[in-house]
Amino acid sequence: YVSSPNGRKKPSNCMNFLIFSRHIGKLLFKAPFRPLRNTALKRAEEWIVDHQEESGDWAGIQPAMVNSLLALFSLGYPLDHPVIQKGLEALETFLIDKGDEVVLQSCISPVWDTALNCLALVEAGIPPKYPAIQLAAEWLLKQQIFRGGDWQVKRPDLEPGGWAFEFHNDHYPDVDDSAVVLMALQRAVGDNPSAKCAIERGINWVLGMQSSDGGWGAFDVDNNKEYLNRIPFADLEAMIDPSTADLTGRVLQMMGYYGYDKDHPVAKKAIRFLRKIQEPDGSWWGRWGVNYIYGTWSVLSGLESIKEDFSQPWIQKAVQWLKNCQNPDGGWGETCESYKNPSLSGHGPSTASQTAWSLLGLMAAGEWESPEISRGIQYLLKNQQPDGTWEEEYFTGTGFPKYFMLRYHNYRNCFPLMALGRYYGWLQDQLRLPGKTSLQMS
16 A cells, blocks of 8 residues: 555555456456366365375464365365365364363474574583483484475475474475574584484575575575565465565574684675665564564574674664663563554563563673673563563564464573573683682572
């Protein structure tokens, strides 16, 4: 939509064209002779059936599973058809029975959670050879995907080797999970020869998924045709998978773990992309977490990992933005409404996960002795529960910006642990310096 002189919004030319096309489509639907319709329905049906996992899932997420079942049922598939039965059984595994109610989860995130928890535990000082971390690493290696997927439409010659978010989603490995898994494996198995091939294939797949603009999307390459989000049934504005700052920052962070630096050609392209899409206030929009806090933390972590020069004004602007967003209680928070109203970026009640992201971003910038980090650490310590966990009332994960938000129950614990562990490690390093004897965490 565009604004008219009287301040009212009117449809843009693109929207007018799509509305007109919709009316034409309705007229064609009523026509007695539709030679292509049966062919189109058959191809769609075959695609849906072909993309069902052995487990019965579709893409490992509830919306895709529900819509696939509804589509096949509308085509006349009976409830006792094997494809429908498998789908319903898979959907049932997403249910949480709370006694007085049954909740259907939108997705399950075992790969993502396992990798993040490995990183958090190592940051907290648990030795990488600790049995639980080694078991987790072995499990993650078994989840690597060596079959093709829809991403091969744009990258037909790229060898598979990524990881998915869920238990069952071989068609759609994603860059974000793959990068975090590779970071966890670097910490857990290091140079172990038994994991070398898997790690090399994983790195190759992630780097090979870089888009032409220099950034990374989650599942695809150069999937950035904005007009697709304007077609009439694209009510969630999530028909595309463009490059985003948070994913690009994550890949840069992974690259740094494996010795790549800012001078690598892939990194150079990514840095140009990040500079191009940086907000005027210095922050970055976050696609998969709420929101500008998430995006800015991800970018700063990536830039630090590849040893970018943090004295540059464009990076210092991001650091200052994070500092300016700190709440009076010492924490950080951002409302989901910032997706609809960017003026709310960095504003909202403090949460454990968003405070941790902000702290990790400032730590990446080397702001260890800043009052903002000190106050943020105190916020986390003060709000930790007796059992060691943190409470988090608000949603800080993102499914579809503006429309579909997620609560990751692991975020409220793994990210604060990561931030506190990293800060404690810095304190320990300071105590080893000559003349340092009195640093403390609380």
